[in-house]
Amino acid sequence: GQQVKQSSPSLTVQEGGISILNCDYENDMFDYFAWYKKYPDNSPTLLISVRSNVDKREDGRLTVFLNKSGKHFSLHITASQPEDTAVYLCAADYQGGSAKLIFGEGTKLTVSS
Amino acid sequence: ETAVFQTPNYHVTQVGNEVSFNCKQTLGHDTMYWYKQDSKKLLKIMFSYNNKQLIVNETVPRRFSPQSSDKAHLNLRIKSVEPEDSAVYLCASRHWGGAETLYFGSGTRLTVL
Numbered sequence: 645g646q647q648v649k650q651s652s653p654s655l656t657v658q659e660g661g662i663s664i665l666n667c668d669y670e671n672d673m674f675d676y677f678a679w680y681k682k683y684p685d686n687s688p689t690l691l692i693s694v695r696s697n698v699d700k701r702e703d704g705r706l707t708v709f710l711n712k713s714g715k716h717f718s719l720h721i722t723a724s725q726p727e728d729t730a731v732y733l734c735a736a737d738y739q740g741g742s743a744k745l746i747f748g749e750g751t752k753l754t755v756s757s
Numbered sequence: 758e759t760a761v762f763q764t765p766n767y768h769v770t771q772v773g774n775e776v777s778f779n780c781k782q783t784l785g786h787d788t789m790y791w792y793k794q795d796s797k798k799l800l801k802i803m804f805s806y807n808n809k810q811l812i813v814n815e816t817v818p819r820r821f822s823p824q825s826s827d828k829a830h831l832n833l834r835i836k837s838v839e840p841e842d843s844a845v846y847l848c849a850s851r852h853w854g855g856a857e858t859l860y861f862g863s864g865t866r867l868t869v870l
Contacts, residue, residue, distance in 0.1 A: 676856040687847060687861035688800070695856055733800065737856065744790070744813045745859050747800040 647671050648736050650748035659757045663721040667734030667748050670715065674736040677710060679719045682731040682750070691732075692719070724755045759783045763848050763862035770838060771870050778833045778865045780848030786860070788812070788853045789831040791823060794845040794864070806831055807853055835867075843869045 649668045657663045665679070678693035694701040694708045694717070701708045707720045721728055734748040761782045770776055782789060790813075791803040805813035809825040820836045831850075835842060848862040 678858075680859075687863055688859075689861070690858045693856070693858070731798070735859075739854055739856050744802050744805055746802065747792075749797065749799050 646749070648734060648746045648748040650734055650751050652751050653749065654752045654754070656754045656756060657724045659724060659726060659755055661724050661755075663719075663724045663728065663753055663755070665719040665721075665732050665734070665751050665753065666716065667718065667736075668716050669736050671736070671738070672715075673738045675739055676737045677708065677717045678735045678737075678745070679706075679708065680733040680735060680747070682733060684731075688733055688747075721753075724753075726755050726757050728755045729753060759785075761848055761850055761860050761862035763846075763865050765865060766863065767866045767868075769868045769870065772840060773837050775834065775836050776838055776867065777835075778846055778848075778867075780831050780833070780862055782829055782848075782850040782860070782862075784850055784860060786850040786852055787828045788851055789825070789828070790849040790859070791831065791833050792847040792849060792861075794847060796844070800847070804831075804833075838867070838869045840869050843867055 647670045675696035679691045680688035681691045682688040699710045705722045710717045731750045733750045735745045737745045764779045788807045790805045804823040806825045808828045824832045845864045847864045849859045851857040851859045
């Protein structure tokens with residue numbers, strides 16, 4: 645089955661609002677969690693990542709929240725801008741494993757002005 | 758320029774033909790991957806190599822065979838393509854370990870008629 649899941653295929657947010665993207669995972673062994681951003685006809689690029697020894701990480705307008713007991717992590721984007729419009733892919737991995745980053749299906753975020 | 762380079766960008770072929778895709782990274786990484794992005798945009802890992810050794814081989818049809826001459830190169834050959842092989846194939850690389858940033862190439866879009 646799908647080890648990393650994004651239940652919302654799409655999300656629309658008004659400019660200036662907070663975008664909240666969610667991701668659930670199944671494997672208890674995962675200890676590294678990441679969000680990648682993908683523009684149309686471009687390849688994914690890393691936005692932000694967090695290891696399991698913390699439950700929150702901030703970087704500018706981006707914050708990743710990790711809920712290990714719930715096997716859930718989320719990406720919050722504050723002051724959302726039209727240029728944030730893209731597909732956001734969550735991903736998970738574990739350092740002691742065979743090093744394969746598993747991706748979710750993606751959520752298409754549209755920030756409307 | 759340091760990056761992940763893939764050729765060709767596009768390939769159109771007939772059912773039953775053989776195709777080969779090339780990937781080279783100049784980032785100094787020791788681990789390389791092939792991902793398949795299907796029609797639903799889901800990124801699925803196919804293979805990973807560490808220092809030209811096969812590490813991950815997901816459930817992939819036998820007609821797919823990766824080839825690595827050194828840690829900077831990972832090619833993908835598909836013998837006798839099928840219509841369901843139509844997809845975007847993304848090559849990626851990173852340093853070994855489960856918490857490293859993955860860098861993608863621009864992808865090869867395969868269309869099987």
